[in-house]
Amino acid sequence: MWADLIRQVPGPRYRAIVQVISDAIRSGKLSARDQLPTHRELARQLDIDVGTASRAYTELRRRGLISGEVGRGTYVAETVRDAPSSISEAPSAGSFIDLSHNFPLNAPTSPLVARTIEELSRDCDIAGLMTHQVDLGHAHHREAGRAWLDFNGLSDADGEIAVTAGAQHGLLLAISALTRPGDRVMTEAFTYFGMKSVATMLGLELVAVDIDGEGVLPESFENACRTSGAKVLYCTPTLHNPTTALMSEGRREEIAEISRRYGVHIVEDDVYGFLLEPRLRPLCSHAPDLTFYVTSLSKCIGPGLRIGFLRFPASYREKVGLATRATTLMASPLTAEIAARMIETGFLHCIAADQSAMMKQRQSTAGLLLREYSMQRHPQSFHVWLEMVNGWSPREFSLEAERLGVGVAPGDLFAVSSATRSRAVRLCISAANDASQLNSALSLLSGLLEKPRKTGASRAA
Template sequence: MSINSFENYPMSWKPKKAAGNERLCVSLVRQLEEDIKTGVLLPGTRLPPQRELADYLDINVSTVSRAFKECTQKGLLSSTVGSGTFVAYDATANLCLLPSPKTRTVIEMGSVFPEAVAYKEITGLIEKMITEPDFGILFQYGPTEGTSWHKDAAVKLIAQAGYQTTPDKLLPTNGGQNAIAVILSGLFHPGDRIGTDPLTYTGIKTVAKMLGIQLIPIRQKNGEMSADGILYACKNENIKGLYIMPDFQNPTTHSMSDSGRQAIGEIAREKKLIVLEDVIYSLLNQTPKNAVASYAPDQTIYIASLSKVFAPGLRLAYMVSPEQYKKDLVTAMYNINLSVSPFLSEIASRMIVSKNADRLIENRRQLTRVRNQLIDEALSGYRVLGSADCIFRWLLLPKGITGNTFESLAQAAGVQVYAAERFAVGNVKPVAAVRLAVGAANSNDELLAGLEIIGDLLKKADRK
């Protein structure tokens, strides 16, 4: 069919046919990237069917398929069986959720940093360690799988978060983000699909995008993945795994029900899914529930990290791996050079065994509760989700304003928050909401100043 026969045909996107020596597929990818970046194609836009687009350009449909596939792996597009291909809602979102040097004068309420404390429990341990005759050994290389003593200590900490395991299943790594990178690079391949919440942690989004792994939003019920949604994704999206954050899910703050955890375990066993269970916030929960790994220990890789509950500079995490995955994970750790510092492992282990870790975590809970009370009082009358022990909150916005718009207004007024669009997966339109970090502000007074600005913006939005 001639390209000109579509001249007056309504299509959401009409790319130009490749000119000169540019390959057809390369041309389509380039035009898609440019039109998404410049706003010609907005997030959520449904693209023409592949065959229709091929007819319009008078090219082979396989060329369009290759271009769409490449853009999907780059995180620009999202396709759903039976629904078509859409511009991903996070296609233009900045997934880096760290403070920028350009925003140093802005009150930080975006990045999830624990409240700054004196860390006297840690500094006291280091002062003692320095006086020991064999202190210098801690600056040598350590074994990839960690020492027995370090793993014994880690098992004790993991039990406090709701999971009983054994040292032989543990693999230490440099933080939870690196653990995710190890798992995705070691057990998944480009083109594989992993089911996640429709709004999920940006860390897995960036790693998946880098490795060409597609994230699939799982339909929810009562704020968490539903069994029907997971089974649908297994059948129609051919997912290979699931990524879950069962306690204080980032960004929505939701904690998964016991029945939800058990259902995921049952489906993972039945469908042979690889489950990534990220429990980065679970130790902040004073009454932990059973881990999903308890219901599917042979399918679940349990990730417990310390940066949010101990100290941000203590970049250490423990993976609890089923035997069937352990060899591939160790190989991935070696290949990307993720060896853990014996010095950091020793600090963490001594913190755990001496009970200093318990005191530090409890102190952090108390500080978080004070700040959450300030948030509840300042934003009373608005829906701010999250428990008193959660170090971030989820502010649902008034009608008529999007998360992106509110984030921009807040930044212009002097406060950094992060919009729901940053956390969106695929073509599911995100709720109008922003995430508020509880501990990131330098002081309670600074937090109150930020909350006053946010409150004023909410009142203005209400009046529109």
């Protein structure tokens, strides 16, 4: 079976082996703990040298898809989640405090949202919205999107605007337009797990780029441009997820200049830009001809609206349109109308200002209650990147915290490579219902972190 499938894949044999085994794992044809042929047996079946088989297995191991056991062979690795557990999956869901998801604080209950929907029900052209299919979105919805980009600081970059079904959809459209299966995409060593899902779905390989408190390190990025063959960089320059890093204006210009020098496209994720005061010019402003700019309203209004905007160079109009039709045909015009009205009335700007002010209060609380521990945070960020102590691993800590009633996201969800060791967890302080609930959750986590990990803690969870 292996030989027949692998022979059908063009290109270098080690890449063909990686592709076939990766596809089998993703499709469920191979399950965790399934044994794979030995290096020598695989080489014999394919009539290749053992070094080529070993190279393929090394790459699969680097991606975290297989593991080797001395004297026992090579096996499909245990499945690692590509996102935090849903609150509905957590124990004691009624009292559970979920700090594992970056939900906006109380935005869905804003009276401004209800007021907009009420007005929509009275004076909306329902027939016009329900009977026309426009892949990139109705013209006035796209213009509202451009106004939202202007509010976020992107006022100086021409290009096309597409209405998307949220930022995750915009990310998928951008990466689909820029890559083909088997390509490599550069990203921060710790990156948004939604990007990892896109890479898996599209058959892409992620290349880790080192970061510091300002995000992508120019020297690491340039080295990856020179050596990896990747022609796309995905990054979050503003309030990076999960580390909260904030790229300075000077660093943004450096990254843009390197991109221009090597002809590398940038996919800029700016879902948190509205929180920042004062605004920084998006990376897109520094390299508009190379940048796909992704944002949404989910972090401001709530994840249920599922409306976002993608700004992209006009030369990619056909490819983005094709990707849109292949995924959703178009974003929902009804929800796009809600979004457009909230932008046009200024309601969204009011909610954004409230979110930013409330996050300053919550970050102050986190700084006080977790002051004994090392962490990365920003005064206006939705989350905190908290480092582990006392022998805790991020995974064991998250499992024990979940057992005690608090959800956090372990760092391995964000690691691009299995070789990247995480020593932190992400706490989404925006997601607690109120100040009292946040205090309770952070106090519990602080108390848990203070205690040395017990041998075997949470292993059975």
